[in-house]
Amino acid sequence: MSITSVGIIGAGTMGNGIAQACATSGIQVVMVDISDAAFAKGIATVASSLERLIKKEKITPADRDAALARIKGSTSYEDLKSSQLVIEAATENYDLKVKILRQIDAIVPADVIIASNTSSISITKLAAITSRPDRFIGMHFFNPVPMMALVEIIRGLQTSDATHAAVQSMAKALGKTPVTVKNSPGFVVNRILVPMINEAFFVLYEGLATPEDIDAGMKLGCNQPIGPLALADMVGLDVCLAVMEVYLGEFGDSKYRPCPLLREMVAAGRLGRKTGRGVYQY
Numbered sequence: 208m209s210i211t212s213v214g215i216i217g218a219g220t221m222g223n224g225i226a227q228a229c230a231t232s233g234i235q236v237v238m239v240d241i242s243d244a245a246f247a248k249g250i251a252t253v254a255s256s257l258e259r260l261i262k263k264e265k266i267t268p269a270d271r272d273a274a275l276a277r278i279k280g281s282t283s284y285e286d287l288k289s290s291q292l293v294i295e296a297a298t299e300n301y302d303l304k305v306k307i308l309r310q311i312d313a314i315v316p317a318d319v320i321i322a323s324n325t326s327s328i329s330i331t332k333l334a335a336i337t338s339r340p341d342r343f344i345g346m347h348f349f350n351p352v353p354m355m356a357l358v359e360i361i362r363g364l365q366t367s368d369a370t371h372a373a374v375q376s377m378a379k380a381l382g383k384t385p386v387t388v389k390n391s392p393g394f395v396v397n398r399i400l401v402p403m404i405n406e407a408f409f410v411l412y413e414g415l416a417t418p419e420d421i422d423a424g425m426k427l428g429c430n431q432p433i434g435p436l437a438l439a440d441m442v443g444l445d446v447c448l449a450v451m452e453v454y455l456g457e458f459g460d461s462k463y464r465p466c467p468l469l470r471e472m473v474a475a476g477r478l479g480r481k482t483g484r485g486v487y488q489y
Contacts, residue, residue, distance in 0.1 A: 208369070210377040211235065214290035214315075216307055218249025218280070220481070221324055222296040224352025227253045228381045230277040231270070231353075237290060239281050246280035253278065256353055284314045292377065294346060296324040299449045304328065305336055312337040320370055322346040326397050326446070327453040330363035330390045340365035344374050347394060348383075350442060358383045363390050392457040393450060401450045404442075407435035408466035411486070418486050436486040440479035444486075448473050 213229050215222050218240040226236045226249070240246050257271040266274075279286070287293050293311050297303050304323060311321055320342045323333050334343035345361025358378045362371055371387070378385040388395045407421055416424070422434020439447050448470060454463035472478075472485065479485030 208291070208373040208376075210291045210320075210373060210380075212290050212292075213237075213377075214239065214287035214293040214311075215296055216240075216293065216311065217296040217298075218246045219296070219298075220252075220350060221348060221352065223249035223252045224350065225294060225296055225324070225348055226278050227256055227274070227353050228348075228383070230274040231257075231266070232381045234277065234380075236278045237281055237286050238278055239284060239287065242282060243280070246282070250275070250278060250280060256351075284310050287311065287315050287319075290315065290319060292320045292322060292374070294322045294324055299326060299328070299446050301328055304333060308333060308337060312339065318342070320344065320373060322374060324348055327393045327401075327450040329392065329457075330361045331365065334363040334365050341367040342370050344370050345390070345394070346374060346378070347396075349396070356382075356384045357396070358385045359394050359396060360385045360387045361390055361394055362387065392454050397450055398454075401447055402454070402463065404435045404439045404447055405451050405463075405466050405469065407439070408469045411436065412466055412468035440485035440487055440489075442479070443481060444469060444478045445473050 212235040214237045215226050216239050218238050222238060226238045229236050238246060238249060254275060257266065257274060260266045261268060261271060293315055295304060295307050297307055304325065308321065317339060321337060322344050324346055326347055330345040334340035337343055343363060344366050347359035347361060349355035349357050360371065360375055360378065375385050393401060410416060410421055411418060418436045422437050425431050425434045448465050451463055451465040476482060477484045480489050483489050
């Protein structure tokens, strides 16, 4: 099965990034969000990203125009019916994802594959609320989607071999490198990464070093391209907190307790780049 049409729920950071990756690879995209304004903001982000690629001479203006023409905006789930794959890219909230997935499942034909871009929630559990658990899978893209090569392909207990093969091929068609992982909280990359970010917040919370020195230490001492606190701002502090809370709840191990400073900053609305302030000011 070759996937040539994709529906995406959510025009935010992850949704518009996935839309760009698909559209620049020749795939038709329907991007659904709650309002025309939300879609307009998402498509503007895509257009801006493509402009930067033109300046770097990685694509031509004709490539940009063709990619943008492949992305259709909508506020109706009905427009997903023509998609072969629908990717849910909503915020990392279980109840919200369940609500969205039930709506998708009720509308799209039975042969359509449904994927979640969740970074921590059980694919087996999400699959079970649909009528097609064998055609449900996790596709965990990484931010910024157009630049990051990795896609984690997460098989739930019910995911069929055919579904896995189709999604794996599609990821490769996007120019990505898919890695297949078993279903488990946080899967592989975030299982390692987010606790490291949380520990960096503990180091900051305990006053051991400044944010700048913590990030510089990890960049220069561990050869990381970006420090953990700057990365947290990019990912979103609310997302980091949500992931740690999933780990704590699922594993019941105190080593996954979120740092009090992380909780406090989220409560203050300092979520990182998307709000203009997190650990750093933007």
